[in-house]
Amino acid sequence: MSLENFFAMGGYAFYVWTSYGLTLVVLVFNLLSPVVQRKQLLRQLALKQKREQP
Amino acid sequence: MSIIPAPISRFFHKTASPPHFYALADKLIPWLTVLFLLLLIPGLYGGLVMAPADYQQGDSYRIIYIHVPAAWMSLFIYVLMAIMGGIALVWRIKLAEVMLISSAPIGAGFTFIALVTGSLWGKPMWGTWWVWDARLTSELILLFLYLGVTSLYGAIEDKRDAARAVSILALVGVVNIPIIHYSVEWWNTLHQGPTVSKMDKPSIHISMLIPLLLMAVAFKVYYAIAVLQAAKLQLLKREASAQWVKSLLEKPQ
Amino acid sequence: MKPHRKQRLMLIGLMLIGIGLAATFALKAFNENLMYFFSTTDVVEGKAPKETLFRLGGMVVKGSVQRPGADLLVRFTLSDFSKEVSVEYSGILPDLFREGQGIVAKGRLDNRGVFVAEEVLAKHDENYMPPEVADSLKKNQEPK
Numbered sequence: 001m002s003l004e005n006f007f008a009m010g011g012y013a014f015y016v017w018t019s020y021g022l023t024l025v026v027l028v029f030n031l032l033s034p035v036v037q038r039k040q041l042l043r044q045l046a047l048k049q050k051r052e053q054p
Numbered sequence: 055m056s057i058i059p060a061p062i063s064r065f066f067h068k069t070a071s072p073p074h075f076y077a078l079a080d081k082l083i084p085w086l087t088v089l090f091l092l093l094l095i096p097g098l099y100g101g102l103v104m105a106p107a108d109y110q111q112g113d114s115y116r117i118i119y120i121h122v123p124a125a126w127m128s129l130f131i132y133v134l135m136a137i138m139g140g141i142a143l144v145w146r147i148k149l150a151e152v153m154l155i156s157s158a159p160i161g162a163g164f165t166f167i168a169l170v171t172g173s174l175w176g177k178p179m180w181g182t183w184w185v186w187d188a189r190l191t192s193e194l195i196l197l198f199l200y201l202g203v204t205s206l207y208g209a210i211e212d213k214r215d216a217a218r219a220v221s222i223l224a225l226v227g228v229v230n231i232p233i234i235h236y237s238v239e240w241w242n243t244l245h246q247g248p249t250v251s252k253m254d255k256p257s258i259h260i261s262m263l264i265p266l267l268l269m270a271v272a273f274k275v276y277y278a279i280a281v282l283q284a285a286k287l288q289l290l291k292r293e294a295s296a297q298w299v300k301s302l303l304e305k306p307q
Numbered sequence: 308m309k310p311h312r313k314q315r316l317m318l319i320g321l322m323l324i325g326i327g328l329a330a331t332f333a334l335k336a337f338n339e340n341l342m343y344f345f346s347t348t349d350v351v352e353g354k355a356p357k358e359t360l361f362r363l364g365g366m367v368v369k370g371s372v373q374r375p376g377a378d379l380l381v382r383f384t385l386s387d388f389s390k391e392v393s394v395e396y397s398g399i400l401p402d403l404f405r406e407g408q409g410i411v412a413k414g415r416l417d418n419r420g421v422f423v424a425e426e427v428l429a430k431h432d433e434n435y436m437p438p439e440v441a442d443s444l445k446k447n448q449e450p451k
Contacts, residue, residue, distance in 0.1 A: 006102070006103065012114035012178055015114055015117065015174045015175065015177065016113065016116050016117055018174055019117045019120060019170070020120060022170055023124070023167050026163045026166060026167055027163065027276060029163070030159055030160050030280050031276075031283060034156075034283045034284040034286070034287040035283055038283075041287065041291065045299065046303045049300065049303050106437035106438070108437070108438075109436055109437060109438040109440070109442075110403060110408075110441075111403065111431065114402075140319055145312060179431055180403070180429050180431070181400075181402075181404075182428050186343075187343035188341050188343065225322065226326055228323070229326050233330070240341075241343065242344050242346070244430055246430065246432055247432075247433045248433060249435065258434070259435060259437055261437065262435050262436070
């Protein structure tokens with residue numbers, strides 16, 4: 001099987017690769033968004049704590 | 055009068071205590087990530103490269119390797135949310151509330167994936183992006199249930215009240231789950247019947263079935279990672295003023 | 308279990324039973340509307356609507372597909388293994404349309420009793436296998 005054939009997906013390239021691409025985007029977003037938000041929250045909480053008890 | 059022996063009950067209470075769970079999640083996530091990749095890579099390679107094309111649908115059927123596992127997850131996560139809702143209502147365990155609300159966006163993501171990939175599969179095979187048959191419509195309702203859980207939780211200021219309201223919504227919505235599953239048997243639908251869960255034997259060739267099962271387990275492990283990450287965030291939000299969070303902040307990050 | 312917890316658990320159980328019953332009755336009441344298509348038997352027995360658009364589902368009978376002209380007009384017979392209905396359609400067929408496959412057509416019955424379709428969708432089955440396996444299955448079945 002050649003690489004070209006693989007990407008062509010028997011003529012269904014658009015449907016197959018759009019499906020896989022969108023899935024990747026959704027899964028990565030749902031995994032990273034809580035991590036990013038938690039880092040922000042931790043930074044805020046740390047700042048607040050410093051201000052309260054110098 | 056307890057049905058659960060004391061040592062087991064103590065174990066659950068300890069594990070379910072926020073600081074303990076937070077530390078446990080930190081320990082589990084790296085292992086789960088390794089396991090996820092060990093399942094995902096052979097699953098994708100098997101599904102996209104090794105598995106033969108289908109005799110009717112050619113290569114377009116390869117969408118099955120994300121469509122079906124995502125659809126399974128959309129049902130599985132909702133049932134888990136309803137169970138968490140029940141536990142939260144009866145035993146008032148904070149961790150159950152946190153797990154419930156953390157699961158909702160992940161479940162919504164899987165439902166969205168199932169709907170969109172189904173549409174992208176339906177266009178070339180059925181000849182249409184969308185039909186209002188019982189299967190597709192009930193799965194769309196599931197997406198709205200997930201989004202409803204997240205927005206209801208966000209709309210109520212007091213988070214204990216919010217968690218209680220969301221638990222009830224999750225329990226009420228669970229009635230949709232058997233409807234989705236059996237829709238293709240109870241009514242005439244454009245969507246075909248089940249392939250893998252048939253009582254006799256799955257009507258899918260073994261070379262195509264193995265990557266499908268690998269992807270299904272990979273998605274389950276993905277959910278475990280994603281829900282732990284989300285639960286860590288929710289725990290911090292709920293417990294921002296608790297002592298364990300304060301000592302966590304003093305540790306060098 | 309503490310009594311107040313037991314009480315809450317029972318309340319939840321009752322709630323679930325109530326919702327389950329309500330959903331069952333609602334679905335029973337709307338059963339007809341939830342059917343995506345009528346079967347060919349429904350049409351032959353006169354259960355399908357007359358003079359309005361509806362959907363008809365069935366299997367394309369082997370050897371029944373005819374293309375009488377050079378245009379896109381196709382005639383074929385649909386069956387649910389009990390009753391048959393003739394269908395006429397003029398337009399582009401989905402990739403999966405072939406003899407022996409299930410389809411769902413939207414259209415209306417004309418006065419000859421022929422179903423004139425405006426749209427044809429393919430309904431694929433739940434079987435997935437490589438072409439070689441399908442070929443050998445066919446070979447094994449044919450001599451019988």
